Amino acid sequence: MASCQREVLQTRTASIDPAATTGEAVTLPPRSHSCIGELIVTACHADITISSEIQHSADNSNWYTYLSFSNVAGTTAIEAKYPVNASVLPYVRAKSTFTGATAGKSATISIKLFFQPN
Numbered sequence: 001m002a003s004c005q006r007e008v009l010q011t012r013t014a015s016i017d018p019a020a021t022t023g024e025a026v027t028l029p030p031r032s033h034s035c036i037g038e039l040i041v042t043a044c045h046a047d048i049t050i051s052s053e054i055q056h057s058a059d060n061s062n063w064y065t066y067l068s069f070s071n072v073a074g075t076t077a078i079e080a081k082y083p084v085n086a087s088v089l090p091y092v093r094a095k096s097t098f099t100g101a102t103a104g105k106s107a108t109i110s111i112k113l114f115f116q117p118n
Contacts, residue, residue: 006114009054009094013108014101017039023094031118034090037081039069044107046074050113052096056089
């Protein structure tokens with residue numbers, strides 16, 4: 001029986017830089033499947049909106065959206081998301097954008113991918 005594995009793709013706190021940030025690429029084991037993405041937002045200031053996604057790539061160079069999370073605005077949240085396309089390419093990473101983050105206004109997120117190695 002295969003066990004579920006987890007990769008933390010991005011953990012980020014932002015209070016000044018609202019630019020899009022991508023996490024480091026992670027290489028999944030060959031033929032990984034049954035993926036579930038997880039977004040956890042904590043301590044989010046009321047003026048901040050967060051958009052985030054998990055991307056995948058065949059060559060670690062050209063990236064495509066694998067799944068997108070709902071935008072989160074000024075609140076804490078936990079969201080688990082199944083991808084529309086079950087096939088995942090061998091490289092994955094997270095991308096997030098904080099809008100409205102300024103000095104004294106911050107938010108913290110964690111983006112994870114759970115998967116079954118083959």
